[in-house]
Amino acid sequence: MKKDNMPQVARYWNTIAQDFDTIYTGEKSSFARFLDQWLRKDIFGRFDWVMEHAGDVRGMRICDIGCGSGRFVAEFARRNAAHVTGVDVAPEMLKLAEKLIEENGAADRCRFVEADILNWKTEETFDVTIAIGFWDYIMAPPERLRRIRTITGKKFLSAWPRFWTWRMPVRKVRLEYIQGCPVYFFRKSQVERMITEAGFRVERCDTVGKLFCVEASVV
Numbered sequence: 399m400k401k402d403n404m405p406q407v408a409r410y411w412n413t414i415a416q417d418f419d420t421i422y423t424g425e426k427s428s429f430a431r432f433l434d435q436w437l438r439k440d441i442f443g444r445f446d447w448v449m450e451h452a453g454d455v456r457g458m459r460i461c462d463i464g465c466g467s468g469r470f471v472a473e474f475a476r477r478n479a480a481h482v483t484g485v486d487v488a489p490e491m492l493k494l495a496e497k498l499i500e501e502n503g504a505a506d507r508c509r510f511v512e513a514d515i516l517n518w519k520t521e522e523t524f525d526v527t528i529a530i531g532f533w534d535y536i537m538a539p540p541e542r543l544r545r546i547r548t549i550t551g552k553k554f555l556s557a558w559p560r561f562w563t564w565r566m567p568v569r570k571v572r573l574e575y576i577q578g579c580p581v582y583f584f585r586k587s588q589v590e591r592m593i594t595e596a597g598f599r600v601e602r603c604d605t606v607g608k609l610f611c612v613e614a615s616v617v
């Protein structure tokens with residue numbers, strides 16, 4: 399594994415996989431649900447943004463990088479994508495994703511790969527790739543962006559945590575200093591430059607809460 403902190407990232411997400419997924423299911427106390435609607439509303443905002451900007455995915459091949467518990471994979475399958483691949487470093491996340499897809503009866507059109515995208519050996523390309531809630535944990539995005547470019551056929555959707563929002567110091571202390579999972583933040587110009595230098599054209603960069611959501615196409 400590369401020197402850049404993937405073991406800590408995988409350990410953290412394995413530990414909190416179930417808790418993370420309850421943000422989507424709402425299977426928690428009503429007070430905790432209320433807090434999620436307020437403190438984690440970007441998770442819902444970025445989900446809606448991705449589904450809007452992915453467009454009509456019928457018949458498409460999609461790759462979700464850092465797929466977590468599989469909520470985007472499941473929705474793409476529900477929208478009749480031809481095939482969806484989820485890639486993640488955390489096996490506990492992938493177990494949840496596999497269970498969800500089984501329950502949804504979409505297992506024949508989805509598969510999951512346990513890997514860091516950088517080290518994933520594949521010759522495949524996908525019509526659409528997405529990396530959502532992912533860059534927060536990536537120390538050096540350019541090499542992974544270049545890897546994503548090689549597997550992207552048409553469109554790449556990504557979400558980046560913004561530098562200098564009030565959540566930034568809170569997450570830095572909670573995640574990095576208390577829970578041992580490094581977390582990073584980005585400026586808009588930096589995000590656009592990195593995506594462009596990886597060989598994409600930035601089509602739009604929207605501010606969604608405390609995130610930048612970027613639609614890029616293959617040049």
Ligand SMILES: C[S@@+](CC[C@H](N)C(=O)[O-])C[C@H]1O[C@@H](n2cnc3c(N)ncnc32)[C@H](O)[C@@H]1O
Pocket residue numbers: 404407408411463464465466467468469470485486487488491513514515516529530531532535
């Ligand atoms: C915040 S979760 C987001 C999950 C999902 N994209 C969502 O928004 O519901 C971040 C996920 O990215 C995964 N991850 C982080 N770095 C990764 C890497 N280099 N390669 C693959 N997965 C990674 C983590 O294991 C975790 O499951």
